[in-house]
Amino acid sequence: MEWLEANIVDIVAIIGMVIGSAYAVARAIVALTPTPKDDEALERVSIVVRAIAKAFGLDLKQGVHTKDAGPGKVGMILLCFFLLLPSCAVFEENPRANLVASQELFSATVDSLTVLLKAGKFSEEEKVLLTIFIHEGERLLLQWEADIGSGRDSPDVIRAFDAVLDKLIAYQIQKGQ
Amino acid sequence: MDATSIVLLLSLISEGIGVAKPLLDLVKRVEAGEAITEADIVAGRAKVKESVAGWDEAVGSTVVDEATKTKG
Numbered sequence: 066m067e068w069l070e071a072n073i074v075d076i077v078a079i080i081g082m083v084i085g086s087a088y089a090v091a092r093a094i095v096a097l098t099p100t101p102k103d104d105e106a107l108e109r110v111s112i113v114v115r116a117i118a119k120a121f122g123l124d125l126k127q128g129v130h131t132k133d134a135g136p137g138k139v140g141m142i143l144l145c146f147f148l149l150l151p152s153c154a155v156f157e158e159n160p161r162a163n164l165v166a167s168q169e170l171f172s173a174t175v176d177s178l179t180v181l182l183k184a185g186k187f188s189e190e191e192k193v194l195l196t197i198f199i200h201e202g203e204r205l206l207l208q209w210e211a212d213i214g215s216g217r218d219s220p221d222v223i224r225a226f227d228a229v230l231d232k233l234i235a236y237q238i239q240k241g242q
Numbered sequence: 243m244d245a246t247s248i249v250l251l252l253s254l255i256s257e258g259i260g261v262a263k264p265l266l267d268l269v270k271r272v273e274a275g276e277a278i279t280e281a282d283i284v285a286g287r288a289k290v291k292e293s294v295a296g297w298d299e300a301v302g303s304t305v306v307d308e309a310t311k312t313k314g
Contacts, residue, residue, distance in 0.1 A: 161278035162268060168286030169264050175293040179300050192301050196309035203294050210283055 160218075164209055167226065171202055174233050186240040195236060202229040 178195060181187065187195065205226040212219035271278070298306050 162272050165282050165286045168290050172289045172293040179297050182300050192305045193309045197313050
């Protein structure tokens with residue numbers, strides 16, 4: 066335990082790398098389909114990432130500053146990572162990749178919420194609400210999958226799923242602090 | 243930092259790093275022009291199902307029942 070406390074700087078550095086990786090992912094995806102719309106999305110995301118990183122003691126250009134990064138803030142930085150890919154809308158050109166990426170993100174989000182649940186972070190009311198959102202998210206992913214299988218576009222399903230994921234991520238951020 | 247905070251922090255870091263790799267791999271595959279197959283979608287579905295089952299188990303059947311009833 067003492068070792069962990071002594072090495073919290075390294076832990077924060079790893080999180081910095083995760084944020085950097087997320088930005089790299091966004092850049093790589095935008096490079097696949099270089100359109101003005103994507104460029105704008107990347108610019109928006111990069112500003113958000115830099116602002117979040119700076120607000121919580123990290124500077125992506127100049128390295129890691131850990132002086133002001135407490136444990137709650139570190140959790141916050143990590144959880145903000147989950148905001149990046151869905152907000153990019155980067156897989157729009159590849160519906161199957163978009164679905165698989167969404168499945169990965171949803172699964173990781175639910176796993177993180179389960180960690181927070183086991184840490185006693187949620188009230189009884191929140192547990193019920195989150196369970197509703199999680200089951201709805203799973204149902205929407207299945208619907209999305211069925212639509213892809215039938216060759217149908219499903220913008221309404223995707224929008225509804227994004228809304229559910231946003232709610233879950235909001236809980237992650239709030240309770241991860 | 244107390245022990246509980248450290249455990250929670252490490253767990254969240256693990257989840258965050260855990261999702262980064264498959265997403266990066268997916269990007270590389272799309273970039274290489276590789277098709278995303280039905281098997282990828284099925285594997286993703288299984289992962290989602292496992293995560294939801296993990297949540298349900300942790301939250302307990304009473305809450306799940308109440309959520310189902312509330313949703314109607």
